[in-house]
Amino acid sequence: MSRRFRWAVMSLQAKHVPPKPEEIPGPESRNDERRAVKLADLPPAQYVTVVAKVASIRVREAWDRLGSKRVFSGCLEDETFRVPYVCHKTALPLERGSILEISSAYVHEFEDRALLLVLTEHTDAKPRASTDGPDFVWHPRIGGIRRPVWNVALSGVVPSISCSSGLVRRCNRCKSIVRGSCPNGCDADWDWDLRISCTIQDRSGSMKMILGRYLSSKVLERNLGEVLLLANAKAVPSDGDAGPAIFNLALPKGLKVMEALVEDPSRYRHHGSLVVSDGVMRIYFPKGEGVAGELIDAKERDLDPGTDQGSRLIKRIVERAVERGIEGVTGRPMTQGIYLLERPIPLYCERAKLYAGFSTDIRVEGERAIVEAWPQACVRESVWDYVRWRRERGATADAIERSLLTWRANVIAAPFGHPGRIEGLIFAKAGEEAISELDGRDFTTFWRETYNIDVSPDETPLIRVKLLSLDLPLTYPPSCISFGENALPLGRGLRGFIDGKRASARARVQDVMRRATQGVKLGGVELKNIDGDEKLMDVQGFIMHEIRERLLGTAVRARGSVSWMRGQPYFFPSEIVRLG
């Protein structure tokens, strides 16, 4: 089927029933000065003038009380958007590919914000010579889509993958995703399903993207049946070379923690301490853990691993304890979202370096915490290194700012490796600027105290970054922000080297983790390593890990439809390919 024909078929979805011509309000007193509006800016429920190309046209028969009549439908396109139309006035010179100035067309808006241009008996259309000016071809950009649209091809990178991806439980009645029980209270059975919920982003903006089960299995390069079958096995043995190193730690029975109210939880997040916060006003830490600072209403609490909140808090405290153990062995703090096994290796591609190490994934199951350590090898170039490299080559501050705000805007933030976008530069030094109005510490002091990461007081400019997981932009010193592999011109040879590095890291990961998980303590109680247990990898975690490996940070091109839900656009592809 040709692309053009399919587009015509898909110009309107079944739920979009065009309004009857008699239901459309008549044009108000005609105003002679009518400026043409772009298709991206059509005002709903008004008569407009547009200059657009007839991208597709088909004819169908309709009936009213006078009998049958012909109705045209299809799509109009300019360089800003593509909008379906229906035309009741067959005398208009509509022809595929022709460029028309159409006046007094009515803009109908459907409930889901989708638009339809209705060409009524009041509408006029005259051909416009297509010599100069725009070519009336829409090149879709993610940030430019402000209305639902069908069969659109979008290209971009995937900067984040939602945790509601992978193997999910789906309610058999309402098809909602079930966590515990159905959010709609169906009380029906559920079945395993495979999906990917992520973000797609280009330089113009970002959008949620949802891949259904078939495309998800295609991305995973696995048979869908095989994946769903795997879901029913609760856990699978870790596969020798490719999988993680797994450690089971016994949790103390009846774990007690202290809960306290504080004014600013971030001030208690100190490097090496086991304090975790709920992000608002409360902090939690194992009893017996020394905490500096004033605590209001500190009280002891039992943590029940059977509850959501309990297991989440236990998981985060164990994460901190394991982090402390790993740093004790390697002598290096977490950076770029991974624990380094060696010093970063220069790659001689700009100032990029290879970070070889591992990341951890911790989950709490009953009386034990399962720690998975995944070998990692990733390429990063810090913005600080990049700025200095450009300076040495003679770039001006303006030129560097322009690069950072446009084609080098996608970055990864230390220490956890969260993706984000550069929003602005502050031309001040890390050692002189206070991190916030409330916290007078400069950036160098803050990063040393909070994360044990060295930031030179001379670093400049400071970078405003909007993390994709947060609404507010945060300010970082430039050494704590990096470009990922996708931003860097890496050759095939380098990629081979990186893969080899990852494969060879596994034995060392096993060794470091064995030492790091010995003597991990929560408030004086040691978490015993349960050696005898089978090393089982969580199936959901395994699938999630594979999805991240294949999709996170990669460039993709996808074709599908954009719909509006809860006030925001969602892209539902029916085809997807990885680029590069």
Ligand SMILES: [Zn+2]
């Ligand atoms: Zn349900």
